[in-house]
Amino acid sequence: MKMRRSERIVAVTKILTDQPYKLISLNYFTERFNAAKSTISEDLSIIKKVFSVEKMGKIETVSGAAGGVRFIPDKGVKDIQNVIYELCEYLSDSTRILPGGYLYMTDLIFNPALMDKVGEIFATKFSDLGAEYIITMETKGIPIALMAARALNLPLVSIRRSSRVTEGSVVSINYVTGSSRKIQQMSLSRRALPEGSKVIIIDDFMKAGGTAKGMLDLMGEFKAEVLDLGVLVETAQPTDKLVEDYTSLVVLENIDDFKEEIIVRPSGWVTNLK
Known part of the structure; x- marks a missing residue:
């Protein structure tokens, strides 16, 4: 069926955004929409302009x-900062305080719309690193990492x-948790990750960095190159983490259990964005 330009632009946009980072030949579009290459190129110029103006990618x-x-x-x-400030607002809700001074985050982590935005932020931050795999720890890290993997098409x-x-x-491997100093275990199938892979680690929470350090050590067993480590939320204390290079x-x-107060803020790199 021959499409009008407006209809074709909608279809082309959907195909591209559903497959981020995938290189699609112009021949694919010309054959699918029965249009000349020059016509498809004009369509793409319009899409490119709109995406640039609206900061949509x-x-x-x-x-x-x-x-x-x-x-x-x-x-x-602006989009990055708006999402992070929105996340801070959610996390500042005093009803999230759990006995023992813990913070309830599960509903946010398993919110597809919010984690989709978070995944795109990580993808924007890590887009030039040339990663081949996204690595995470079960189970709460999975939704965040999955959305980042989708945005990077990895x-x-x-x-x-x-x-x-x-x-x-x-x-x-056995690893020592940074806060409680307990010995725990983590494992990964040899089939899951080829040796020498370039990877990005994504996790939901970091206190002292024991789990993150364990994941780095495990990646060492696979001779993997860890390009960066992304964390949704880190604690201000302790200031000395077991890992040095990461992006929260x-x-x-x-x-504060007594005052029923939670204080959260965007990470420094977010507020310094220009």
């Missing part, structure tokens, strides 16, 4: 025989706290 054209066009998620400064690999028969041969979105300053 980038439409990148690659020339040559193996070239084509691809969509790169790229949230603008496979997600989940580390388990204990091995399963269905995983086949696994690599297991929100800093939990304090939970």
Whole structure:
């Protein structure tokens, strides 16, 4: 069916945004929509302009025989800051305080719309690193990491706290939690990650960094190159973490049970964005 330009632009946009970072040839669009390459190129120019003005991401054209066009998620400064401030507002709700001074976050982590935005922020931050896999720890890290993996169009690999028969041969390590100093175990199937892979680790929460350090050590067993480590929420204390290089979105300053007060703020790099 021959489409009008307005209809075709909607369809092309949907195809591109559903497959971020995937290079799609112009021939695919010309054959699918029965249109000339010059016509498709004009469509793409319109989409590219709108996306640039509205800060909705980038439409990148690659020339040559193996070239084509691809969509790169790229949230603008205002969008990133708005999402982070929204997240801080949610987390500041005093009803989230649990006995023992813990913070309830599960509903936010399993909110698809919110984590989709968070995933795009991580994707924007890590877009130029050349990662091949996203790594996370079960279970609360999975929704965040999955959305980041989707935005980067990369496979997600989940580390388990204990091995399963269905995983086949696994690599297991013991690690010490940074806060409670307990010895725990994590494992990953040998089939899940090729040796020498370039990876980004995504996690939901960091206090002292014991779990993050364990994941870094486990990646060492696979000879993987860890390009960065993304964390949704980190605590302000202790200031000395067991890992040095990481990117958090929100800093939990304090939970005061007596005053029923939660103090959170955006991470420094977020407020410094221009």
